[in-house]
Amino acid sequence: MLSRQIAEKLRAYETPFYLYDMALLRQTLESVVYESNKYGYRLHYAIKANYDDHLLETIRAYGLGIDCASGNELRKAIEAGFDPRTIVYAGVGKRDKELRYAIEQRILAINCESIEELHLVDRLSAEAGCTTDVALRINPDIDPKTNHCIDTGQADSKFGISYEEILEHADELKALPNLNIIGVHLHIGSQIRELHVFEHMCNKVNVIVENLERLGFSFRFVDVGGGLGVNYDVPENEPIPNFASLFSIIHNHLKVGEREVHFEFGRAIVAECGELITTVLFNKTTATGRRLVIVDASMTELIRPALYGSYHNIENITSDAEQEVKYTIVGTACESTDRFDENVRLKTTRRGDLLSIKSAGAYGMSMASRYNLHDLPGAVYSDRIE
Numbered sequence: 001m002l003s004r005q006i007a008e009k010l011r012a013y014e015t016p017f018y019l020y021d022m023a024l025l026r027q028t029l030e031s032v033v034y035e036s037n038k039y040g041y042r043l044h045y046a047i048k049a050n051y052d053d054h055l056l057e058t059i060r061a062y063g064l065g066i067d068c069a070s071g072n073e074l075r076k077a078i079e080a081g082f083d084p085r086t087i088v089y090a091g092v093g094k095r096d097k098e099l100r101y102a103i104e105q106r107i108l109a110i111n112c113e114s115i116e117e118l119h120l121v122d123r124l125s126a127e128a129g130c131t132t133d134v135a136l137r138i139n140p141d142i143d144p145k146t147n148h149c150i151d152t153g154q155a156d157s158k159f160g161i162s163y164e165e166i167l168e169h170a171d172e173l174k175a176l177p178n179l180n181i182i183g184v185h186l187h188i189g190s191q192i193r194e195l196h197v198f199e200h201m202c203n204k205v206n207v208i209v210e211n212l213e214r215l216g217f218s219f220r221f222v223d224v225g226g227g228l229g230v231n232y233d234v235p236e237n238e239p240i241p242n243f244a245s246l247f248s249i250i251h252n253h254l255k256v257g258e259r260e261v262h263f264e265f266g267r268a269i270v271a272e273c274g275e276l277i278t279t280v281l282f283n284k285t286t287a288t289g290r291r292l293v294i295v296d297a298s299m300t301e302l303i304r305p306a307l308y309g310s311y312h313n314i315e316n317i318t319s320d321a322e323q324e325v326k327y328t329i330v331g332t333a334c335e336s337t338d339r340f341d342e343n344v345r346l347k348t349t350r351r352g353d354l355l356s357i358k359s360a361g362a363y364g365m366s367m368a369s370r371y372n373l374h375d376l377p378g379a380v381y382s383d384r385i386e
């Protein structure tokens with residue numbers, strides 16, 4: 001991990017902050033682009049994972065498009081220089097003004113998540129005097145075998161349109177004059193580590209696409225979303241996710257025909273290049289004997305452990321102690337769930353030590369809040385450190 005190598009230099013910056021290993025980000029991008037080119041797959045970066053300007057600039061240089069989830073994310077992507085024709089926009093609850101903006105920008109596709117939304121996009125497009133390219137976000141009813149908080153493709157979930165509902169409205173959808181229904185979209189969940197789930201997904205998509213085309217739809221692309229997981233347990237063992245395996249599964253199981261295949265990776269691109277660097281403020285022991293380490297970061301910088309019970313590997317990067325002690329690492333926020341980990345073995349930790357909370361580049365900064373009026377964390381980039 002980068003932080004351990006440059007720990008003394010990091011003391012020059014006010015904590016807590018995100019440290020980004022830009023060389024690792026570039027290597028990750030090289031890998032995903034190289035592997036996807038073998039099959040001609042199209043890539044979109046899910047900007048919700050991290051909308052940092054320097055990261056976006058780097059990602060854009062590798063030719064990825066964007067997947068966005070709000071009008072403001074769309075605006076951010078366009079301001080960062082991404083070509084609107086490489087941007088897709090999903091979301092169950094798009095506001096009229098967000099849809100009007102997306103229609104105006106002529107993006108690659110609005111991924112619609114309800115029959116009502118499709119009707120609305122049709123009407124707003126008529127008002128704008130244009131026809132809009134859209135994709136049907138389908139709920140394929142698949143268990144992605146991940147943390148339940150971040151699965152999105154099961155029958156009862158709020159995401160996507162059920163296959164049954166599309167069948168029921170097929171004729172009326174095909175007749176909407178101001179829509180071009182050019183794609184099928186799905187995203188079954190995030191942090192998926194059991195890759196056979198994607199094989200199951202392909203089998204379902206094949207049937208759905210075939211049946212809908214038989215009914216007269218014609219799809220230029222299938223967008224299979226993101227979801228590829230990373231190694232939070234031992235990030236050093238797998239700093240770059242296994243894109244090759246995922247693409248080979250899709251290649252072997254998705255019936256593509258002439259259609260383009262699109263992906264929307266968020267976590268797999270940026271999680272491992274980011275670490276949250278925090279300073280130890282105090283040590284204390286509870287009446288129950290629990291040894292607490294109180295750090296100057298909290299759930300306001302990284303909410304994943306408090307929100308989903310997610311695990312992030314933590315290391316004391318400045319201690320040279322021989323001995324290891326079991327600690328519970330807690331943050332500064334006034335919430336009992338503001339805990340980064342329990343009973344974690346760290347080198348004996350003292351006030352002033354720096355800890356790294358690893359694999360924090362995705363859904364860290366982008367989910368930060370100002371609860372307790374905390375300042376938002378800063379960012380330090382490996383290619384800008386003197």
Ligand code: LLP
Nearest residue numbers: 046090187190191226227264265266267363
């Ligand atoms: N496409 C769509 C439509 C999505 O909803 C998402 C993520 C992605 C792509 C990117 O998924 P990824 O490749 O990153 O798995 N905050 C949670 C994750 C929420 C993911 C939401 N959707 C976390 O910290 O684990």
